[in-house]
Amino acid sequence: MSGTVPPLTRPSLPLAPAGEEWEEAPFWRRWLGSPSAVAGGVIVGAIVLAALVSLAWTPYPPLAVAPAHAFARPGPAHLLGTDNYGRDVLSRLMAGSLTTLFAGVVSVLIAAAIGVPAGLVAASRGGLASEGIMGLADVVYAFPALLAAIALAAAAGASTLTAMVAIGVAYMPVFARVTRSGALQVLSTDYVLVARSYGRSRAAIVRRHVLPNITPLLIVQSSLLFSLAILAEAALSYLGLGTPPPAPSWGAMLQGAQNYLFDDPLLAVWPGLAIALAVLGFNLLGDGLRDVLDPGLRARR
Secondary structure, three states: OOOOOOOOOOOOOOOOOHHHHHHHOOHHHHHHOOHHHHHHHHHHHHHHHHHHHHHHOOOOOOOOOOHHHOOOOOOOOOOOOEOOOOOEHHHHHHHHHHHHHHHHHHHHHHHHHHHHHHHHHHHHHOHHHHHHHHHHHHHHHHOOHHHHHHHHHHHHOOOHHHHHHHHHHHHHHHHHHHHHHHHHHHHOOHHHHHHHHOOOOHHHHHHHHHHHHHHHHHHHHHHHHHHHHHHHHHHHHHOOOOOOOOOOOHHHHHHHHHHHOOOOOHHHHHHHHHHHHHHHHHHHHHHHHHHHHOHHHHHHO
16 A cells, blocks of 8 residues: 555636526527416417417307307217306306406506506605505505495496406515515615616606516516416406306306206316416416516525
8 A cells, every 4th residue: 555645736727617607698598598478388389379379260159159058068069068058168268258357457557557566656655655655555455355346336236347456456465575575675775876866867867777676576476476466366257256157257157167066077177277277377387487577586596
């Protein structure tokens, strides 16, 4: 056994961490590198495609009644069968996807149109203005959306618009909180302090510095709230406070199928599965967008 000491070797430099490579990658590569973004994009894309196709074509008219073909089993003529009125289930699901997506889009837009400006004002003003705005947001957030929908339905009648307004107002505090939190982080940065020293107004700082930096955060939050809006719209339609029959709606289809669970349980399975897939798709999409639009967050995980 030799008594010589092996020479010291210089350790090799470590490879760049995955987080840095992820931050420098182009958008499409980050998208394809996020399983959540890919899976969510596929599911949401399929639902959006079905909604767009339903504008021009469905296998059968969604409102066409054919009592002679009631409770038809899935087959070549009706891929998903028919309901108790003989209406094609697939056609109604396709048409219902348009109602669901429209309700979700308008609900999120209402919530963002109120919550984002409120959060920006609260962050930029501070003091009593911030406490008052966020206190009001907490009061609204504590009021259940279903009770708001019931109150609106009693005053204006049950409709898709009633459901959209109730959902939008209920989720407004979420946008206010997220916006205020993100804006406060941006307002504390050095470049904002420099902009203030040059005499920039609050409105100019918010427009040129705050909004561009919190836009990815708002996009992610919109995607996540979209899934909640879809679930809330389905729940309101199930309770008879949303889209009134005979207009196709996944929640209304689920409500109509509950009386025939023993005769044809698939009538409840199809709309329930559509609601679950839509919620899952937008949740996965929101999680994936968080990785894609905020690479630094993924690097810290």
